[in-house]
Amino acid sequence: MASSVTPSLRLAPARTPFRLRSVQPLPLQRPLQPARWPADDRAGQRLLVIDRASATLQDRTLRDLGELLTPGDLLVFNDAATLPASLSATTEAGARLELRLARESGGVFWAVVLGSGDWRSRTEDRLPPPALAVGDTLTLTSASSDRAPPLTARVVDLAPLGAAYSRASPLIALEFAATGAALWNGLYRAGRPIQYSHVERALELWHVQNVFASRPWAFELASAAHGFDWALLLALKRRGIRLAALTHAAGISSTGSQELDRALPFPERYEIPEATVRAICETRREQQRVVAVGTSVVRALESARTGTELRAGRGEATLVLGPERERRRAERPTRTRPRVVDSVISGIHQAGESHYSLLEAFAPAALLERADAHARALGYRVHEFGDACLVL
């Protein structure tokens, strides 16, 4: 997979240079509404096109994407499958809890712990997580009827981010007793997709997979690509749009704790195939656009860049992208401007969310404010099954 031969990327100047401006607080407007269920017609989702060169907005659908791009442009997708990362478990004392897996590194998983209850209640309103100690064994409750033995996990750290385990910081690190096929089989038997109370029914795993998903590294759906079906992907190919993949462990979007939410996104592992690095280099050489489908793709590609070189292989993304004015929390790494990616397709995000700050790395604040007002006025929908925007 990863190779010693690393094609290097020489960076052309940014296509649309812009200056950051100070932001005026927005007048109070009606909040953006979530989509409550995946659409039957994936590619029919609305696409708000934010065109930096002309500073204009357009209402399109994802199916129009081929017309909005130029042959030779490259779409880079995150092909991580969504793991059933919500696990019900009991402590040795018999207390029930929900684990939401949020990071994996060297066989150690991070998990957000929620008290008894399920996705039907808002994450912030869940019962407090039970008391835990390092060395405690948690036993997973299997949803399936087969007689496979339940997975168990041992708590190995109660402060993986430094703050002690508490209701305000309900994060732990754990190690499963099983490894290899037994571990993955057990997670698939016991787990369900993480979901939130805005979704109207219980989700099945097939509701949260992209059509090209492969390794189950994502803890929640990498949702920007959810609208792509094969009719659209093959039509894009026929038009001469290039497609490439990387795998990025997209993390969870909300923890129910304000303190933990501020630490999102957690470090996320990724792997970039050599073929993708080659495709990016070629695209840049030909002065075509590199379009990231999803913020996870931006994170992976920008993390894999050192100076003017883009490296194939594995890594862990820790950087946070955004405008410089967001550089306020001393414990976070410096926010970085994208250098590999020219354009991004993402969900519709509200000001203040981490994904919104990422968009601010691509487009001037004033244009994003107009886009936000437009999306509100036209009832664009947010969250994982919602509409999308394309910053061109």
Next chain:
Amino acid sequence: MKAQENAVLTYETALVTGASRGLGLALTERLARGGTRVVAVARDAGALEAALSPLGRAGGEVHAIAADVSDKRAVHRIAGTAAALVGPIDLLIHNASSLGPTPLRLLLDTECEDLEAVLQTNLIGPFRLSKLIAGSMALRGRGTLLHISSDAAVSAYPTWGAYSVSKAAQDHLGRVLAAELDSSGVRVFSVDPGEMDTRMHADALPLADRTTLRRPEEVADSIVRLLERAHEIPNGTRAEVETWRAA
């Protein structure tokens, strides 16, 4: 999947269903011996582990997943576990299949539910798995799907109805997929392995003279050599192991 200097394809990863015995086990063995990281699927966990343990001892990388391919809820577990263990799948071999109730019977004596169950195992289940795996192949621009077929897919033999119908449908499903994915780098083939000395054959034709039947290991070797030439064969081809060997 890599084309080597002598233009032979090697597969880095493979998933084989029905891998606890017969042709599926022989294919798993042959691929693992050639350096492919193989994920082997079969219903019976004990039988699968027992069949695979010599391969592990011989140094091959083989992982076992106990699952029924006709179970809608098992396919994400199969595809997800497989990709987590060996990476994106280069080669998917749909080998598991069911004859339906034996002794075989006329179609008009076949319960509708039995036909349905055969279609679940031989057609719908494999289709679900292909949907989960061929998508990542198409995005990466490479990958091969192989359906293990039968001459019953082409000829209408009395009493082979349920199996026959499922195999004919599976062959055609492969052709349509090949036509749709032709520009994507994904290749789809069907192979008729011919008559082999397997438990399935004994279930169907208990009185057959076993000395006239080919050994699954021999057939697996022919199929893998066919797969190594997959790039030279028109996409959607249905091959017969016997004829191909003669050609």
